[in-house]
């Protein structure tokens with residue numbers, strides 16, 4: 001005779017398969033909780049390590065209600081962190097409204113989303129406060145030099161340094177502190193900026209994060225020699241003052257965190273080339289034309305928008321997302337023999 005179950009056990013049994021089915025996990029057991037949403041692949045900068053000097057091709061952009069519907073389905077599957085990116089997300093006219101609507105979504109356990117934005121900062125001075133008011137939680141500003149001349153050489157836009165600096169300060173003032181500042185280091189181009197960035201972190205109270213250059217550019221300029229590896233960055237920082245490691249904020253954190261012996265300043269190093277973190281990757285990406293990418297270095301996209309365009313229900317969208325997540329690659333193969341560049345460059349993926 002079967003044992004008589006308590007009401008709690010029955011409830012748990014009824015809900016267990018649902019719970020299991022609710023959250024996204026790939027075949028390697030990695031929980032997928034972070035979605036990078038590219039809201040446009042247009043950009044007002046032409047950074048030398050990312051783009052050619054030309055305007056280039058542009059992919060389609062989903063409408064606001066299409067993004068919101070897809071975001072709602074992703075969130076119902078356990079996505080808890082959304083990062084809006086591009087292209088340059090601040091070029092999108094309805095961005096503040098998008099953030100306001102996304103901030104209304106709740107995870108299956110009833111929590112608010114963690115909504116972050118990555119921007120080049122060019123338009124940030126005017127938009128920082130409206131974005132904060134709309135519900136933006138965190139911001140990362142890309143800034144690849146701490147002096148105006150080097151900066152303009154990288155972005156290929158005169159006057160860009162002053163604008164980005166104003167944007168960083170406006171974001172701090174709007175309550176988006178601590179602002180993270182991302183710098184991609186290229187040997188022979190801006191690797192002389194490491195010490196200046198350390199000073200910048202200490203004086204401006206921002207978290208500076210150095211990112212190793214990855215082969216994701218439009219022009220084919222990447223070589224292993226151009227990458228400034230984590231080991232070298234740490235050595236250089238150590239010449240300023242003794243460097244002290246900080247604990248990670250989360251298991252899936254991509255940056256190794258450091259401060260100095262006086263506790264002033266914070267430097268992160270993101271080292272996908274010399275110290276890959278694929279084993280605890282929690283991310284997937286949606287491109288501005290509605291394709292899912294399971295890895296920056298994927299050789300193919302998965303057309304989620306196509307499912308929606310053909311009239312797919314939320315359940316069909318969710319089933320498609322699950323199937324795609326299951327195909328997430330184990331890791332990237334940067335620097336290995338036979339490495340193939342991804343099918344899209346960074347600006348068309350969403351970094």
Ligand code: SAM
Pocket residue numbers: 043049050085086087088089118119120121140141142182183184211212213214215216217346347350351
């Ligand atoms: N326009 C926004 C910005 O500038 O932050 C968002 C998009 S941008 C593609 C996102 C980030 O990717 C930036 O911090 C940029 O420096 C970084 N990035 C672009 N190409 C890269 C590459 N080949 N390797 C490493 N990081 C790269």
